[in-house]
Amino acid sequence: MEAVPSIERLSMRQAQSQRQQTRRSFFIIAAMTLFAFVWLVPIVWTLSLSFRPEHSITANLTLLLPLPFTAENYDFVFSSSRIPRWFVNSLIVASLRTFLQLMICSLAAYSFARVKFPFRQYIFYFVLIGLMVPGQATFIPVYLLFSNLKLLNSFPALILPGLASPFAVFLLVQFFKGIPIELEEAARLDGASRIGVYFRIFLPLSTPVLTALAIFTFLGTWNEYLWPLVAATDPDIMTITIGLNNLTATTYQANYGQTMAAAWTAGLPIVIFFFIFQKRIISGIQISSGIK
Numbered sequence: 001m002e003a004v005p006s007i008e009r010l011s012m013r014q015a016q017s018q019r020q021q022t023r024r025s026f027f028i029i030a031a032m033t034l035f036a037f038v039w040l041v042p043i044v045w046t047l048s049l050s051f052r053p054e055h056s057i058t059a060n061l062t063l064l065l066p067l068p069f070t071a072e073n074y075d076f077v078f079s080s081s082r083i084p085r086w087f088v089n090s091l092i093v094a095s096l097r098t099f100l101q102l103m104i105c106s107l108a109a110y111s112f113a114r115v116k117f118p119f120r121q122y123i124f125y126f127v128l129i130g131l132m133v134p135g136q137a138t139f140i141p142v143y144l145l146f147s148n149l150k151l152l153n154s155f156p157a158l159i160l161p162g163l164a165s166p167f168a169v170f171l172l173v174q175f176f177k178g179i180p181i182e183l184e185e186a187a188r189l190d191g192a193s194r195i196g197v198y199f200r201i202f203l204p205l206s207t208p209v210l211t212a213l214a215i216f217t218f219l220g221t222w223n224e225y226l227w228p229l230v231a232a233t234d235p236d237i238m239t240i241t242i243g244l245n246n247l248t249a250t251t252y253q254a255n256y257g258q259t260m261a262a263a264w265t266a267g268l269p270i271v272i273f274f275f276i277f278q279k280r281i282i283s284g285i286q287i288s289s290g291i292k
Helices: 003-050 056-057 073-080 083-114 120-132 136-150 155-162 166-177 181-189 194-205 207-223 224-232 240-247 256-276 278-289
Strands: none
Touching: 056 083, 056 256, 073 256, 083 120, 083 155, 083 166, 083 194, 083 240, 083 256, 136 155, 136 224, 136 278, 155 207, 155 224, 166 207, 181 194, 194 207, 207 240, 207 256, 224 240, 240 256, 256 278
């Protein structure tokens, strides 16, 4: 007879715990929905501005609805014959920098993780110091270097400065150290060379972390503004971010509609890119933060 009340009390506790969990989940979802709404308001506002005429924006800047609706701002942006060239330039710079950075940083990381050579640990610490040096600190020396080499207004000037990434090297070193050494020893016994082990064992196994680094490098290069602004003043070499900025900055009077249309034109490929590789980006964040 005593077992029945115990079962009832256990059921009541489970039901109460489930109700508390349901309420907690409701409040979490409500809070996240509120945060998402607050985050979406500026995006909707900029999109609305891009479809409004300038006189309507001047009269009421805070209106969220594109009334009256017009596509003249996008007509102005795409009327420039250099828009396709700037897109191609951004695609070339972002793709080549991503590929070369992954190759260089993965080779360096493999050397630090598995190849024994004098002062390896001290050199690795020296590389990690680069994580503490902001890019702005090396901006002027890098600019003077490329100016003396006569490489300004060229694709090498836009690609080369971003090839060495201390963060990529550090992340790949930690990942390579987690690969069982027995796999490498088995490959060496089969006659594989160091470079063979790298291409046949380490690269295939590191596809998740390399994909995450590739996505972040590509996005960062596509959105880069400060260095292309000073390194590429020739309109034929400009990337999309610099070209569209110069396109909308032809007058001293701010034109919000054209500026927002240019911003959406430059950002739309990144939005599409994000939705296609959303799962990879999330997994990359988990890898870089150490979550497994």
